[in-house]
Amino acid sequence: MDIGQLRDNIGHFSLDSGYLGNQGYEKVLLQLFGYTGHGKSSFINSCKYVLEEGERFAEPAEARETHHGLTMSRNAYPLTETITMVDNRGCSKMDDFERSEVYAQLGNFIPIGQKVNWKDNFSAMMEDLENSELEPNYTDFIVPIFVYSVRQQIPDAEMQEVKKFMENCVRMTGIVPIIVLTFKTRGDYLDIEKRFRLMGAEVVIAIENYTTTSNIKTLGRTTDILMVIDSALRNVKFRLEQPRNPRRERVERKKFLLNYIHQTTTSSETVKEIERERERVRERTIQLLHFREAKNPACEVM
Template identity: 55%
Template sequence: MDPTQIIEGILSFSLAGGPRGDQGYSRVLLQLFGYTGHGKSAFINSCKYLLEDTEELISYAEAAEKDGGMTTERKAYELTDTITIVDNRGYKAMNSFERAEIYAQLGNFIPIGEVVEWSNNYSDMMNKVEDAELNPNYSDFIVPILVYRTTCTLSNPNKIEMKTFMDNCKNMTGVVPIVVLTHKNSGNYIDLENTFKLMGGEVIISIENYTEDDKIKTRGRTTDILMIIDRALKDVRYRLGQRRDPRRDWVQRKKFLLDYIHIADQERREQEIRREEENKRQEERRRKEEERRREEERKREEERKRENGRSWWEFWK
C-alpha cells in the first residue's frame, strides 16, 4: 500500500465509522510496552514525524536507549483527534508486583501523566485500583503494542515472560498485542519474527525508527512504521463489528487485575516463607560450622597440652 494512502486512512479514521457505531468509545489508545531502552520513545517520535508531514523530526518523547530508558511515567501523545499513543514505563527484570503495575497501566488504572512507582506490597496496589474506581475510564479502546529490540536475544525465561504478557494482554483487552521489532537493520529480525509467531503473535512488524541523525524518509521505512498504526486500527474495526460494552470491559479488566494482585501477594508471601526457611538453614549451617570449628580448636588445644606434657616429662626424665 502507498504510504500516502495509509496516512490518509489514519487521519480520517473514526470510531463511529463501523456498522455498530462507536458503542461508547471515544478514543483509540495505543499502549506501548517493553523493556527499557528498546525504542518505544523513538517509535512515538517516528509516528509523529510521519503523520505531521514535517521535515523536522521533533523529540516529543525522550528516547534514551543508550542509558537504559528515560520513561518513568505514563505519557500520552496525540496522533489524531481520535488516536493517542501512550509511552508506558519500561521494565527490566520484574517481580510479581512490578508485573501487576504493567497490567495496571495496560488496563488504564494508572492515570496518564502519573509517575509509575513499582509497588512491592498488596496495600499499595489495592489503593491504586480503588483510586481508579473514583474516576473510571470507560471510553478508551485499548490496543496493546509490545516493542522489542532485534539486537537483544530472547532467553527462555524471557520467552516465558513475553508469552505470558501477550496472553494476558489478550485476556484484558480482547486484542492480541502487535509486536514491533526495532533496529531492523542491526539485528536478526527474521528469527525474532518466527519466535514471536510461535509465542502466539499475530502481527509482527520490524522497523527502523527515524532519528534526528537519520531522518531521510524512504518509502519502505515509512510504510513499515505506518503499518503498525494501520493494523491497530484494523483490530479496532474488527472488534467494533461485534457487540461491545465499554463498562463491562472495564469491569472485566478490573477483575483480572484484582485476581493478579491477589496471586502476586500470595507469591510474595511464599517467597518470604522460602527466604525465612533458607535463612534458618543457613543459620543452622553456620551454627554447626562454628561448633565444628570450636571442637577442632579444642582438640588441637588438648593435643598441644599433651605434647607440652610429654616434652616436660622427657626433660625431667
C-alpha cells in the same frame, strides 16, 4: 496499500463508522510496552513524524540510550483527534511487582502523566488501584503494542516472559499485541519475527525508527511505521463489529488484575515463608553448635 491510503485510513479513522457505532468508546489508546531502551519513545516520535508533512523531525517523547531506563512516567501523545499513543514505563527485569505494574498500565488504571514506581509492596499498589476509581475511564479502546529491538537475540527466559505477556494482553483487551521490531537494520529481524509468530503473534512489523541522527523520510521506512497504526485500527474495527460494553470490559480488566496481584502475592508470600524457614533452620544450627561447644569446649566447631 499505498502510503496515501494508509495516511487517509489513519487520519479519518472514526469509531462511529461500523454499523453498531462506537458503543461507548471515544478514543483509541495505542499502549506501548517493552523493555527499556528498545525504542518505545522513538516509535512515538516516528509515528508523529510520518503523519506530518515535511521533514522537520521533532522529539515530543524524549528518546535516549540509558542504563536504567529513561521514560519514568506514563505519558500520552495524541496522533489524531481519535488516536492517542501512550508511552508506558519500560521494564528491565520483570519481577512480580514490575509485572503487576505493567498490567495496571495496560488496564489503564494508572493515570496519564503519573510517575510509575515499580512498587515493592502490594498495599501501595492496591491503593493506586482504589484511587483509579475516583475517575474511572471507560471510554478508551486499548490496543497493546509490544516494541522489541532486534539488536540482540531473545534469551529463552525473556521469550517465556513475552509469551505470557501476549496471552495476558488477549485476556485483558481481546487483542493480540502488535509486535514492532525496531532497529530493523541491526539484526536478523526475520529470525526474530519467526520466533514471535511461533509464540502466537498475529502481526509483526519490523521498522527502523526515525531519530535525531537519521530522519530523511524514505518510502519503505515511512510505510512500515504507518502499517503499525493501520493494523491497530483494523483490530479496533474488528472488535467493534461485535456488541461491546465498555463498562463491563473495564470491570473484567480490573478483575483480571486483582486476580493476578492475588496470585503473585500468594507466590511471593510462599517465597517469604521459605526464607523464614531457612532462617529458622540456620538459627537452630547455630544454637546447636553453641550448645555442643559449651558442653565440650575442646570440640572444634565447623
